[in-house]
Amino acid sequence: DAKTTQPNSMESNEEEPVHLPCNHSTISGTDYIHWYRQLPSQGPEYVIHGLTSNVNNRMASLAIAEDRKSSTLILHRATLRDAAVYYCILRDPTMFRDDKIIFGKGTRLHILP
Amino acid sequence: ETGVTQTPRHLVMGMTNKKSLKCEQHLGHNAMYWYKQSAKKPLELMFVYSLEERVENNSVPSRFSPECPNSSHLFLHLHTLQPEDSALYLCASSQDRGNSYNSPLHFGNGTRLTVT
Numbered sequence: 001d002a003k004t005t006q007p008n009s010m011e012s013n014e015e016e017p018v019h020l021p022c023n024h025s026t027i028s029g030t031d032y033i034h035w036y037r038q039l040p041s042q043g044p045e046y047v048i049h050g051l052t053s054n055v056n057n058r059m060a061s062l063a064i065a066e067d068r069k070s071s072t073l074i075l076h077r078a079t080l081r082d083a084a085v086y087y088c089i090l091r092d093p094t095m096f097r098d099d100k101i102i103f104g105k106g107t108r109l110h111i112l113p
Numbered sequence: 114e115t116g117v118t119q120t121p122r123h124l125v126m127g128m129t130n131k132k133s134l135k136c137e138q139h140l141g142h143n144a145m146y147w148y149k150q151s152a153k154k155p156l157e158l159m160f161v162y163s164l165e166e167r168v169e170n171n172s173v174p175s176r177f178s179p180e181c182p183n184s185s186h187l188f189l190h191l192h193t194l195q196p197e198d199s200a201l202y203l204c205a206s207s208q209d210r211g212n213s214y215n216s217p218l219h220f221g222n223g224t225r226l227t228v229t
Contacts, residue, residue, distance in 0.1 A: 034217070036218075041222070042220075042222050042223075043115065043117075043203045043204075043205070043220030043221050043222050043223050044156070044203075044218070044220050045115070045219075045220065046217035046218065046219070049217070101146075101158060101218065102155075102158070103148075103155050103156040104155050105155050106155075
């Protein structure tokens with residue numbers, strides 16, 4: 001299985017942008033990069049995903065390196081409600097029913113008021 | 114509201130008890146999952162059902178028994194558990210699109226299980 005590496009924790013000030021990195025040096029050509037986050041006392045929630053091009057949605061932006069060996073989740077203006085554990089995972093849509101959706105330890109993001 | 118409802122939210126049971134966790138999804142999805150989240154460990158995939166057929170059993174002990182009677186409901190039957198089985202049990206659903214399997218997972222808020 002392709003693996004991802006993320007920092008254990010990060011801090012950011014409220015109302016500032018946050019850049020959460022993820023390394024996936026063994027990514028295959030068919031792997032999509034997915035991000036989830038888990039707020040305290042809740043299940044994980046989907047944030048964004050992409051393949052090669054940068055992606056934007058109402059929650060965040062995803063910047064993918066040209067060689068696809070790393071990516072960055074960008075929260076444009078952090079709020080206290082963004083304090084959570086952020087998971088970067090790889091999924092291969094061609095691996096029908098073998099797509100195990102493995103979560104690592106993620107990055108715990110602390111937001112300072 | 115995530116569209117995936119888990120009950121109960123909290124459960125305390127003895128090692129000789131039998132209990133069941135329930136999950137219901139209101140999203141029209143056709144795949145459902147059980148995950149286990151222990152303290153300070155990553156989420157562990159336990160079971161996957163697609164179109165009510167079990168397609169993944171990730172080496173889970175037989176004291177955990179899943180049941181998927183239809184695409185909206187998923188159960189996890191528990192019996193003779195051990196204290197180390199205490200964890201947050203999370204249910205998720207997604208839309209399995211056959212050979213284009215990439216749809217996001219939608220999680221419930223979990224059942225916090227304590228085995229005494």
